[in-house]
Amino acid sequence: MSKTVKIVRFHKTGPAEVLQFDELPLPQPGPGEVRLQVKALGLNRAEIMFRNGQYLETPVTPAKNGYEAAGIIDSVGSSVDSSWIGKTVSTVPGTFKLNDHGVYGEVAIVPVQGIAEYPSALSYEQGASIWMQYLTAYGALIWLGQIAKGDFVVITAASSSVGIAAIEMAKVEGAISIAVTRTASKKPALLEAGADHVIVTDDEDLIERVHEITSGKGARIVFDPIGGKILESLATLAAPKGIIFEYGALAPEPTPYPLFTALAKSLTIRAYTLFEVTPDPVFPKAKQYIFDHLASGAFKPLIDRTFRFAELIEAHRYMESNAQIGKIVVIL
Incomplete structure (x- = not known):
């Protein structure tokens, strides 16, 4: 292997153009770490927020970036099983x-607890498109929401990779998914992904349509990464x-708490992130659930x-356009 590799970093926060392909010495894994020859990267909205300095974690420049990579382990640090x-x-x-x-690079150093095998039938591209979306959906819908057969589940930003995962998860659990998207162009793909209903908010009234679909009962679970003024409607x-799970902050405006509606209905409005799942004892069970459903094709x-x-950089710009349905993947 070459003595140097390209690692993507940014030296200041800002637009996609701040990402740089820095030529750096080949990194060696430290204790408890492994080195991955990266074959594919799965992009996530969190990485755009991090690049902009608007994420839960504040970047320390020059900052790495990237949560999801698939590839082959070529070296391990001390205390890591060489197998x-x-x-x-x-x-x-x-x-x-x-x-x-951060895993954006020709190689990535990650802790051994931060890797997982996936079904061998999946490609590298698919392997880089698993854990963020399915673990995020699992934590809210299965672990905390205890989704059940017949539950109505409203999924906003449904064309995102997490939204698609939530649609699939609702389907295998026998729940009724109501996918919400702004534009009609995404409706066919959401139906093909398994959504039971799709509401196009540019053309339809969100509250009225949910009322019609649920025969006035409302949705027991709402899964929302947007926040902002839509929370009152939700x-x-x-x-x-x-229960309303707020797992993101895509809205440009503040998120007012709908106090009187919440009081009248005894609602739970629950801040939630993937970071609750991974340190919890439920994590191995979550990984196995996802692995099994990937292996079965569900x-x-x-x-x-x-x-x-x-x-x-172009891939980051494309994600910011909000045109995608599902995952954006970078191939090495």
Whole structure:
């Protein structure tokens, strides 16, 4: 292997153009770490927020970036079982910090607890499109929400990779998914992904449509990464004693708390992130659940578009356009 490798970093926060392909000495894994020859990268909205300095973790420049990679382990640090060498794995978000172990690069150093094998029938591109979306959906819908057969589940930003994962998860659990998207152009793909209903908010009234679909009962679970002023509408369409999971902050405006609606319905409005799942004892069970459903074909990572490694900046711009349905993947 070459003595140097390209690692993507940014030396200041800002637009996609701040990402740089820095030529650096080949890094060596430290104690408890492995080195991955990266074959594919799965992009996530969190990485754009981190690049902009608007994420839960503050970047320390020059900052690495990237949560999800798939590839082959070629070296391990001390205290790591050498049998990992040669195995194909993907990295698991929530098990490391972006500043410490961002995976954008020809190689990535990650802690051994931050890797997982996936079904061998999946490609590298699919392997890089698993854990962020399915673990995020699992934590809210299965672990905390205890989704059940017949539950109505409203999924906003449904064309995102996490939204697609939530649709698939609702389907296998026998729940009724109501996918929400702004534009009609995404409706066919959401129906194909398994959504029972799709509401196009540019053309339809969100509250009225949920009322019609649920025969006035409302949705027991709402899964929302947007926040902002939509939260009042989500509280209005939620069922009495329903739960609203707020797992993101995509809205440009503040998020007012719908106090009177929440009081009237005894609602739970629950801040939630993937980072609750990975340190919890439920984590191995979650990984096994996802692995099994991937192996059976019940879960199928939906890849919207692929880019070459040299096109990473363009891939970031594409994600910011909100045009994708599913995952954006960068191939090395």
